[in-house]
Amino acid sequence: MSFPTALRRPSIPHLAILATCLSLFGYLITGYYAAQDAAARKLALRNAPPETVSVVDFEPARDTGLAREVSIRAQIETSFAMRRPMMLYGQAVHALIVPLLAPDATMSAKADLIFGYTVIPLRRGESDSEALRRVLPETELEGRYGPIVSLAGQRLSHPRLATRIAKRIALWGRDAVRQGPMILPFEGPRAAALSKVPHSNFRQFFLWLTFAGITASAVLLRAQSQIARDRRLSRVDRHRAWSKDVTSAKGAHSFVPLIEQESLGRSPDKDQRSGPAAILQRIWPLRGR
Known part of the structure; x- marks a missing residue:
């Protein structure tokens, strides 16, 4: 069983998102126990000691x-x-x-x-x-x-x-x-x-840690997107058609847009269409010879 590359080698933004999720989970858990304690205190006041x-x-x-x-x-x-x-x-x-x-x-x-x-x-x-x-x-x-x-x-x-x-x-x-x-x-x-109700520093700590994780994750994701964009632009600049001496059809396919690659390798005098209409079109100019 093979795992995706993103799971095998997580990036720094992925680690920041994971840490944010863990801190949010800690905040929710501490909040749950604090609510349970507050409810138990209110219920204890209604009963005899x-x-x-x-x-x-x-x-x-x-x-x-x-x-x-x-x-x-x-x-x-x-x-x-x-x-x-x-x-x-x-x-x-x-x-x-x-x-x-x-x-x-x-x-x-x-x-x-x-x-x-x-x-x-x-x-x-x-x-x-x-x-x-x-x-x-x-x-x-x-x-x-x-x-x-x-x-x-x-x-x-x-x-x-x-x-x-x-x-x-x-x-x-x-x-x-x-x-x-x-x-x-x-x-x-x-x-x-x-x-x-006692004040818990743990809950406050997890809350601020969650806010910091969200901010760090957003900054890191934006930086990662910008780096990936710069890499794509630099790759395009290195492979422009006029910056290379294209001497073969294989090289031409690498540097010519896809819409122009469709015509590469075709003979300019050879029509690629087939069928009865294509045959009539080819023999029609020969009718007066």
Whole structure:
């Protein structure tokens, strides 16, 4: 099976058009997921929030509501809090990641086992204590390792990041559940947090990339058309009839227009027509001889 030459060796305009199509596809995909998230947030506001469960008994499939909303009761382990860069709704942010322990860690046999994490995006120049006071709700009880609170927020999908954090905590001599839930707490009331649709830089990036690809494709196609036109004109200039010494019928066929090539090779005294009318026309001048 053979492919066309254009497919085997794509030109630069073809590659630009392909990149434009891919960026447009990315823009449509990100727009689709953004619309899905906005619809889920509106629907979640019409329903009651999910029931609060202990971080030990948390099951993602069972305890996650619409718009990935969760409500978890846990003990905050502030001594193992860490700062890490991460992607959050298409934006690169620095976040404070705080481990979550069992709320009854004072009586549990695995008192120091880390079951999950809360993620707090940091503002510029903000300290860890300021971020905790800004986001965390009121303390219900004071546990062995930190305050016991009920966190209402959204569950993030960062399993690889959770695994890397668990490995890092293991180097510090603490055990952690691999791929534990990562909770982004609501800032302020639930209704205000769900009504705020996060801005995605990915969608804006794909939009500008699509516009740039369309412009580049148009310029490259025009340039390719101009180059092909110049090549045809230069080929015609090189093969003009008066620029060559035509010594054969084959050479004449190469440089004479098609309408004149029909008469090349014919004898001027020989009529090419045939049939009874042609025979009568040839013998009519001989009738008086």
